[in-house]
Amino acid sequence: MTLVLEEGKQVELKENGVFAIVAITKHGVNLARGLHSTFQQSDLFYMSKFEKGDEDTRHIQLFEGNVRLLLPSLFQSYKGIIMIVSLGAVVRMIAPILKDKKTDPAVVVIDDKGEHVISVLSGHLGGANELTKEVANILDAKPVITTASDVQKTIAVDLFGSRFGWEWESAKFLTPVSASVVNEEHVAIVQESGEKEWWNYDHPLPDSIKVYASVEEAIEAKPKAALIITHRQLNRNEQLILENGVLYRPKVIVLGIGCNRGTSLAEIENVIEKTLEELRFSIKSVKAICSIDLKKDEEGLIALAQKYNWDFICYSADELNKMSIQDPSDTVYKFTGAYGVSEPAAMLYSGSKDLALVKKKSGNVTISVALIPY
Structure with missing residues (x-):
């Protein structure tokens, strides 16, 4: 045709x-x-x-x-x-x-x-x-x-961490921060979480780009611009660094979820939002929700994963029981064959033995929160 x-x-x-x-x-x-x-x-x-x-x-x-x-x-x-x-x-x-x-x-x-x-x-x-x-x-x-950052072989601010799935909190300062990078002005980097292999050139970071151990330390250094990588909500004092900065959200949060059959998307979502707010974590840093394989067809969980484009992973009872958890439950075992769902599921996916939130029950939902260590 x-x-x-x-x-x-x-x-x-x-x-x-x-x-x-x-x-x-x-x-x-x-x-x-x-x-x-x-x-x-x-x-x-x-x-x-x-x-x-x-x-x-x-x-x-x-x-x-x-x-x-x-x-x-x-x-x-x-x-x-x-x-x-x-x-x-x-x-x-x-x-x-x-x-x-x-x-x-x-x-x-x-x-x-x-x-x-x-x-x-x-x-x-x-x-x-x-x-x-x-x-x-x-x-x-x-x-x-x-493109200046490609020619100079330095950090492309608008693509920083994109191969890992990092998201910016706001695009407001992408252009001025990019200008600071390519003009070799003092740029601070603070990384609290996420993948470490973001520098993929065969030469060291430019002298103008400095890595600091904390946001407070970076603020004291008075950089012209900043790149902050964290799953955490910054407090009021720390937000000073964002006056000419870009905040990146690495995908490091894993949510272990247990719920009663037929629990709605709205209820599960509400529990997650409140929990993350209490922890001062960003929902943009969530990577996955995890549960037991009995829940692999749970409509609320499926809809949640699709809405946010999160991984949805379910484990067998045997896999969950291999994890050592703080609060094993005979009642949960009676109905599922596992001594816990949210805790071991979050630990299995994240690879972390320490949970940011061990377990919280709210209505029809039980939630645990883990961070992927890098």
């Missing part, structure tokens, strides 16, 4: 991949066809005048009209767009449809000879820089990346 591009009309695409490859020249089409055959997660679009007859069997989509009219549909449908079009033309075409760096797809440009692959849009958050490297590797081309 050939797509006919008309002004003001949305195009209905046949999507198979997560990346779109677009070509508009004879040489570009040949290059794109080769890339498409290697890059498994891609869909290919090129002008119908370059039709070769095998497009249907190769799931290639042809189009007629100005490629500019295809871009709004591609922006909505794909994680990344690889264009074998001149850089200047691409910049002019995408300018009217740009929205926000948090939602715009990655855009990568390849020259007509396939010698250079250029990261154009959404280099960090959208993944264009990584896509550029991947495509350049396939084509044996030169990747062109201009």
Whole structure:
């Protein structure tokens, strides 16, 4: 099927991949066809005048009209767009449809000879820089990346810890803190929890970036900016560090949950929220909820895991009974075959023998809280 591009009309695409490859020249089409055959997660679009007859069997989509009219549909449908079009033309075409760096797809440009692959849009958050490297590797081309943190091989503030699943508490200071990093100003790092292997270059941290043992120590050092990694809610005095800082939430909290059959999502969620507030922990740092395998079909727990995108892990009674817990219960054993559910489940998943909260019963829910040690 050939797509006919008309002004003001949305195009209905046949999507198979997560990346779109677009070509508009004879040489570009040949290059794109080769890339498409290697890059498994891609869909290919090129002008119908370059039709070769095998497009249907190769799931290639042809189009007629100005490629500019295809871009709004591609922006909505794909994680990344690889264009074998001149850089200047691409910049002019995408300018009217740009929205926000948090939602715009990655855009990568390849020259007509396939010698250079250029990261154009959404280099960090959208993944264009990584896509550029991947495509350049396939084509044996030169990747062109201009993002300061990548060029300087330092911390990319907006991506810091993203490979571990860390979340920022707020994006408010991403830009000024990034500026402090690339301008080699004094930047403090405090890490209270989470993965330690976040520095992945073969050279030491720049001298301008200092690691401190506590938030208080970092405040005393009076840095220009700060990166704080913790599952904990900061107190009022500690929040001074965030005047030009980014707070990251590592996924380290494990919730062991026991509940009566049919307990609602709302009740379980309410207990979790109140418990974390009492502990002064952030819900953004929760990684998993754990229970006994008798609860693997519990609708409230399933809905909770889906709502927050948490792991939901269930263990057998035998697995739970291997853990040494503070408060074994004969009553729980009578109904489940395990001497405890929330405590040993949290310990098993986290790998920690010490619990932040041993056990609390509230209504139909019993909860224990563990932290994953790194």
